[in-house]
Amino acid sequence: MLAETLAEIRPADPRALAEARSHHDRLTKPRGSLGVLEDVAIRLAGAAGVSPPPMPEPAALAIFAADHGVHARGVSPWPQEVTVQMVANFLAGGAVANAFAAQAGVPVTVVDVGVATDLPEAPGLVNHKIGYGTADLSRGPAMTVDQAVQALEAGILVARNLMATGARCLITGDMGIGNTTASAALISVFTGKDAAEVTGRGTGIDDATHERKVGIVRESIRVNGLSGDLPTELASGLKAPSEALRALAAVGGFEHAAIAGFILCGAAARVPVILDGVIAGAAALVAAALDPAVTDHCIAGHRSVEPGHSAALDQLGLRPLVDLELRLGEGTGGLLAHPMVCAAVRALREVATFDSAGVTEKPV
Ligand SMILES: O=C(O)c1ccc[n+]([C@@H]2O[C@H](COP(=O)([O-])O)[C@@H](O)[C@H]2O)c1
Numbered sequence: 001m002l003a004e005t006l007a008e009i010r011p012a013d014p015r016a017l018a019e020a021r022s023h024h025d026r027l028t029k030p031r032g033s034l035g036v037l038e039d040v041a042i043r044l045a046g047a048a049g050v051s052p053p054p055m056p057e058p059a060a061l062a063i064f065a066a067d068h069g070v071h072a073r074g075v076s077p078w079p080q081e082v083t084v085q086m087v088a089n090f091l092a093g094g095a096v097a098n099a100f101a102a103q104a105g106v107p108v109t110v111v112d113v114g115v116a117t118d119l120p121e122a123p124g125l126v127n128h129k130i131g132y133g134t135a136d137l138s139r140g141p142a143m144t145v146d147q148a149v150q151a152l153e154a155g156i157l158v159a160r161n162l163m164a165t166g167a168r169c170l171i172t173g174d175m176g177i178g179n180t181t182a183s184a185a186l187i188s189v190f191t192g193k194d195a196a197e198v199t200g201r202g203t204g205i206d207d208a209t210h211e212r213k214v215g216i217v218r219e220s221i222r223v224n225g226l227s228g229d230l231p232t233e234l235a236s237g238l239k240a241p242s243e244a245l246r247a248l249a250a251v252g253g254f255e256h257a258a259i260a261g262f263i264l265c266g267a268a269a270r271v272p273v274i275l276d277g278v279i280a281g282a283a284a285l286v287a288a289a290l291d292p293a294v295t296d297h298c299i300a301g302h303r304s305v306e307p308g309h310s311a312a313l314d315q316l317g318l319r320p321l322v323d324l325e326l327r328l329g330e331g332t333g334g335l336l337a338h339p340m341v342c343a344a345v346r347a348l349r350e351v352a353t354f355d356s357a358g359v360t361e362k363p364v
C-alpha cells in the first residue's frame with residue numbers, strides 16, 4: 001500500500017501554477033495585494049493540476065494518538081495516562097481541538113495508533129493500534145521497520161477513508177505525551193541540525209529538564225547509529241529512501257509514522273494537507289524524504305513555538321500561515337488556518353477580473 005501510494009505522487013503542475021499566477025494578476029485588486037494568500041492559492045492550483053483549484057472543503061481532522069517509551073526518561077512533566085485521558089476527552093467533545101473544529105465546521109476522527117492502554121470502542125474512534133507505546137528511543141529503536149510501515153499504512157487508510165466520505169482537505173492532529181522528544185530527534189536527523197537547536201520545552205519543562213532532554217535526543221541518534229549527514233546523503237542518492245524508514249523506526253513515534261502516511265496519501269490524491277505543529281513538521285520531513293514532491297501538496301497551518309518546528313518548516317520550504325505562539329498540538333493550528341486557505345482559493349475562483357468588471361487597470 002505504501003509503494004502504491006508513493007507511485008501516485010506527482011509534483012505541482014507547472015502549467016496550472018502559471019495559469020493561477022497570471023489569473024491572480026488580472027483580478028480586481030492591486031497585484032500581489034493578497035500577499036502570502038496569493039501563493040497559497042497558486043500552490044494549491046499547482047497541487048491540484050488545475051487553475052483555479054477546487055475549494056479545499058469539506059475538510060477533515062484526524063488526531064493520531066500514541067505513547068512513547070522515552071517518557072520513562074522524565075522528558076515530559078505530564079504522566080503518560082494523559083494520552084488516553086485526552087483521547088476520551090476528544091471523543092466526548094471537550095478538548096480545544098473540538099472547540100476549534102466546531103468553529104471551523106470540521107469533523108474530528110481520533111485514531112489509536114499506539115496508546116499504552118486499550119480503549120473501548122466509541123463513535124469517532126478508529127483502532128489501528130500497532131503497539132502499546134513505542135520502546136525507549138534513547139536505548140535502541142523505538143519500533144521495528146515493519147511497525148513503522150504498518151503505522152504509515154494506517155495513516156494512508158485513514159486518509160483514504162476520509163476522502164472516500166468526501167473530504168477535500170486533510171488536517172493533521174496528534175496526541176502523545178512525550179512526542180516532542182521523538183519530534184526533536186526526527187528533526188535533528190532529517191535536517192542535520194544539532195539536538196540543542198531543535199529540542200524545545202514541549203508541554204512545559206524547566207531549564208534542567210530541558211538540558212537533560214537535549215542530551216537524550218542526542219543519545220537517541222548516537223545509540224541508533226544515525227548519521228548527522230542523512231539529509232545530504234539522501235539528497236545525493238548515497239542513501240536510499242529506505243534509510244528514511246529506518247530513521248523513522250529508530251527515533252519516531254507511531255503517530256509520526258501514521259501522519260507521514262496520511263500526508264503521502266493526501267498528496268497522492270492531490271488533496272491538500274494542512275499541517276499542524278512540530279509533530280506534523282517532523283512527520284512531513286519523513287514523508288518528504290520518501291518523496292520530495294509531497295511538499296507541493298502541504299500547507300503549513302501554523303508555526304509552533306517549538307524550535308524544531310521552524311527548522312522543519314525551513315527545510316520543507318513551507319511558510320506558516322498562523323504564528324500565534326501555540327504549542328498545543330491536536331490539530332489546533334491547522335484548524336485555525338483552514339478558513340484562510342479556503343478564502344485564498346475562493347478569491348482566485350470568484351473575484352472579478354478588470355475586464356469582466358469594467359475596472360480600469362493601472363497605466364503601465
Ligand atoms: O504541536 C506542537 O507544536 C506541540 C508543541 C508542544 C506540545 N505539544 C503537545 O504536547 C504533547 C507532547 O508534549 P511533551 O512535553 O509531553 O513532549 C503532545 O500531546 C503534543 O500534541 C504539541
Ligand SMILES: Cc1cc2nc[nH]c2cc1C
Pocket residue numbers: 078082086174175176203328329330
Ligand atoms: C492536558 C494536555 C492536553 C494536550 N493536548 C495535546 N497535548 C496535550 C498535553 C496535555 C498535558
